[in-house]
Amino acid sequence: MVKFMKKIDFDTISAVILEEFKTYTGKEIEPLWAFNTFDVQKDSIVGFIGPMNVKIENMKDLKDVKEEKDVEIPIQSSEAINFIVEHFDNPDLKMTYLRQRILVSTAKEVIENHGNLKLKKSGDDLYFNDKKLSVCIACRGISSGKIHLGINIKSGGVPPYVSAVGLNDMGIENTFEIMEEIASIYAKEMSKIEKDIRKTLPLF
Template structure:
């Protein structure tokens, strides 16, 4: 697999140059170590189809819905961000990091298309059409986040989706890199702020 690795102070960025599909297996612990030999906190960025079978889903609401009406998480073309943090945090903190990632994504996409997106929790919409999917979860050794953003406006059957191309964004690689770099910068700044702040007495 063809990829580039960029190390920052507290998190490693891995840009995958080849097409890689997201199946839900990538959110399992130590995936970046198994595939890219990276043991540090990391964010892996790649583009490909997105189709998550029920066995790989982590959101109980999605699992119950899938059982009832056969609705997979699916996109014909998407950019994906899979993040892994190894600090011993609770599930609430990893969800806060997830929201940070989504807010960064919203800001970068809006800056590149001059359109206003709507954020509802961890989901992004334009004209009530769904642009993204996102999940955060916690395991024994690490916490993980997946964010998938549609590039093309097709693939899902149960809901109207919209893609970056419809929003007028042509340089998809730039969007991928900008989001990953900005997230890494924010994590690095937070870690440095922790290390300079005196405690309350």
């Protein structure tokens, strides 16, 4: 079983921070990865640092697959913060994408606060000085909705046609702290939404 450094439990979701490096391959976005890997049996956000190396057969974005079908490994980074999110409340794909946007907006705010800088958000992507900082995908299976967000720590190792930037290029070094803060804020926000649902009277 993969070691984790910290697990923060909220009412309906757990935030798990891994201790060791792990490569994101795209297979981690399959259903029940968190349960199979470290026995988390509820909604979860898992954060870990490591390379991104996603081959075309593991990509979920059909538009990207069509555009990059001749590239063997279209998503690459030598070192990134990776988040894997899973929700089991039978979310439709639109709900999963809305949650994705909350996660990306949370990451934007946390990074801006730590770096005293301004990022640009376009859809589910983050940019600094017009260079791409992140990749993200939302998808849905039979039992759950899944999200992957990858934030470059280093700008090396990306495909040669991508103009990329990493947190280190922006003068940001405290990546574990940023990873834990993003995961905790997202989990807390999701837990609070669930509580709000349970206190609101219906319209008649």
